[in-house]
Amino acid sequence: MVIEWTDAYRIGIPRLDDDHRALVDILNDFFRATEDGEDTRALGIILERFEHSLEDHCRWEEALLDRYNYEGLMAHAEGHRRMLQRLHVFIQPYLDGHLLHDQTCDKCEFLANLLLGHIRDDDFPFKPYLMTLV
Ligand SMILES: [Fe+2]
Numbered sequence: 001m002v003i004e005w006t007d008a009y010r011i012g013i014p015r016l017d018d019d020h021r022a023l024v025d026i027l028n029d030f031f032r033a034t035e036d037g038e039d040t041r042a043l044g045i046i047l048e049r050f051e052h053s054l055e056d057h058c059r060w061e062e063a064l065l066d067r068y069n070y071e072g073l074m075a076h077a078e079g080h081r082r083m084l085q086r087l088h089v090f091i092q093p094y095l096d097g098h099l100l101h102d103q104t105c106d107k108c109e110f111l112a113n114l115l116l117g118h119i120r121d122d123d124f125p126f127k128p129y130l131m132t133l134v
């Protein structure tokens, strides 16, 4: 499984799009490592990198929305918190070393939906607002 980055995911704010693209790259690293049969520890390291990058991204995005007085900021930040929580629960078995090899990557779908859902369903609604200001 590979997520192809396309313009359909582009919001139009370079730092934001770069962040999203970098997050897609990390997931693709994870998918490749899973299919290559890397061990749980190696997969956990990639997922930790993804989690930290996503946390940084959410913080930066919230600061941006705050700077431009976006009225949906509170709800958006709450969505970030819920997403990060779901991710944390998902990652834990990898960090605990409890997961055996899973070369079918049936877990990949969860991660792809989490990130692409964030971009398309959560971030796209603020695009028209920011476009008038930035
Ligand atoms: Fe985002």
Ligand SMILES: [Fe+2]
Residues within 6 Å of the ligand: 058, 061, 076, 080, 118, 122, 123
């Ligand atoms: Fe967001």
